[in-house]
Amino acid sequence: xxxxxxxxxLAAVALAGCESSSPVNTVQNAQATxxxxxxxxxxxxxxxxxxxxxxxxxxxxFMTPGxxxxxxxxxxxxxxxxxxxxxxxxxFDLNGIQIDNSLEVALIPDQINARESKFISxxxxxxxCRDFRLKLFQAQAPDQDQ
Amino acid sequence: MKIKALIPIATLAxxxxxxxxxxxxAHYIQTGGQESVVNVGQINIQDFMSAADAATGxxxxxxxxxxVQPPPAVLAISRFVNDTSQQLDTDLLxxxxxxxxxxxGKAVTTTTYGVGxxxxxLAAQMQGPASRAPDFTLSGKIIETFARAGDIRxxxxxxxxxxxxxxxxxxxxxxxxxxxxxxxxxxxx
Numbered sequence: 178x179x180x181x182x183x184x185x186x187l188a189a190v191a192l193a194g195c196e197s198s199s200p201v202n203t204v205q206n207a208q209a210t211x212x213x214x215x216x217x218x219x220x221x222x223x224x225x226x227x228x229x230x231x232x233x234x235x236x237x238x239f240m241t242p243g244x245x246x247x248x249x250x251x252x253x254x255x256x257x258x259x260x261x262x263x264x265x266x267x268x269f270d271l272n273g274i275q276i277d278n279s280l281e282v283a284l285i286p287d288q289i290n291a292r293e294s295k296f297i298s299x300x301x302x303x304x305x306c307r308d309f310r311l312k313l314f315q316a317q318a319p320d321q322d323q
Numbered sequence: 324m325k326i327k328a329l330i331p332i333a334t335l336a337x338x339x340x341x342x343x344x345x346x347x348x349a350h351y352i353q354t355g356g357q358e359s360v361v362n363v364g365q366i367n368i369q370d371f372m373s374a375a376d377a378a379t380g381x382x383x384x385x386x387x388x389x390x391v392q393p394p395p396a397v398l399a400i401s402r403f404v405n406d407t408s409q410q411l412d413t414d415l416l417x418x419x420x421x422x423x424x425x426x427x428g429k430a431v432t433t434t435t436y437g438v439g440x441x442x443x444x445l446a447a448q449m450q451g452p453a454s455r456a457p458d459f460t461l462s463g464k465i466i467e468t469f470a471r472a473g474d475i476r477x478x479x480x481x482x483x484x485x486x487x488x489x490x491x492x493x494x495x496x497x498x499x500x501x502x503x504x505x506x507x508x509x510x511x512x
Contacts, residue, residue: 242386243429263357281354283372300380303427317357 198259200292227315230256231289236311246301248309254289261288261316266299268306276306286316363476363505365409366465370501374482375419378497379427382420387486387495388429391458395429399436399457401487407467407480416465416482433457459494460487477504 218236222228234251241247246268254260263284268276289295301309352358355369382388388396400421403413424430434443436457441447463484470477479502486495 241384243383243389245383245427247384281372283355283369283376284357285373285376286369300384302379302383302423314357 198257198291200257201290201294203294224315227260227262227313230254231260231262231313233311233313234294238309241300244304246306246309247298248301248311249296249298250311251294251296252289253294254291257291259288259290261286263287263314263316264297265312267310267312268301268303269308269310270305271307273308276301276303284314288316361503361505363478363503366407366411366467366480366501368415370480371415372419374480374499374501375416375423377499378482378484379420379423381497382424382486382495383427383429385495388424388459395431396458397455398424398430398432398486399460400432400438400442401460401462402438403462404464407465409467411465413463413465416463417461420461420484430459456489458489461485462487474506475504476507477502479503 215235215237218233220228220233231252231254234253236248236250238246238248248266263286265282265284267282270276285297287295287297297311299309355372359367359369361367361369388394391397398421400417403417405411405413421432425432435441435447435450435454461484463482466481466483468479468481470479479500482497482499482501484497485493488494
């Protein structure tokens with residue numbers, strides 16, 4: 178009996194990290210008037226578990242009036258729980274050289290609800306940026322100090 | 324019998340779950356990276372980075388800076404109010420925006436105009452009569468809001484920015500909220 182209790186407690190500890198959330202219902206106009214410039218992408222999946230749970234659905238780009246590349250990436254949470262992640266964009270010029278703007282790249286914390294589709298986007302820091310790379314990380318449990 | 328054999332394994336697993344990996348010695352981490360410490364009760368460096376990057380991206384995409392002829396636009400830094408309970412250096416936010424705008428080629432910041440005097444007094448003395456007046460001023464405010472329910476604590480930090488043109492009109496504004504939540508540990512180890 179005590180052993181069963183210990184196993185139950187262990188399972189409870191293991192599951193404590195999962196947060197359930199209500200699945201998201203969406204509605205939109207069936208015939209979208211906006212034109213999406215979807216692009217082909219190349220992916221390197223180091224964390225296949227996270228990419229299965231939150232796959233990249235589509236990537237589209239456009240140029241802003243100031244000649245800056247804007248990238249929009251659509252993610253979908255296939256699971257029944259909130260998924261937390263961090264992301265950052267890296268930018269490259271026409272020669273494939275990374276644009277080093279001397280600022281540390283901020284990891285943007287974000288989350289996506291169960292069965293939710295979500296867009297993340299970024300604007301290039303300079304008109305010379307022509308290519309990009311998105312890095313997606315599953316969020317680690319942070320050290321917290323109140 | 325088999326279940327009894329599982330007890331030491333289960334105990335070890337529980338110990339790992341509770342303690343996590345052993346605490347590391349001093350080491351470098353990426354500023355604002357995955358390993359950064361997150362505090363609910365204070366603004367962390369990654370919050371400043373995130374807020375500044377969001378504001379800069381939004382400002383660049385708005386096209387407001389591109390309307391100035393001849394480019395680049397000249398920006399003066401106005402008042403930044405710290406309306407939080409913490410002692411903050413608002414340059415953690417402002418300088419990052421300035422650097423990003425400078426590198427974009429869309430704007431430069433004057434150091435000879437400023438609230439309470441020029442940022443660079445020597446440059447102000449050297450300034451010639453033909454120097455260009457600022458096209459815009461950038462002002463802002465940081466606000467905090469706390470909420471609590473039981474052991475759960477929540478803090479929202481709002482980074483509000485306004486870009487005002489030389490007619491006195493706020494032609495671009497941004498409000499980036501960063502909310503953090505955490506449970507106060509009820510048991511200390």
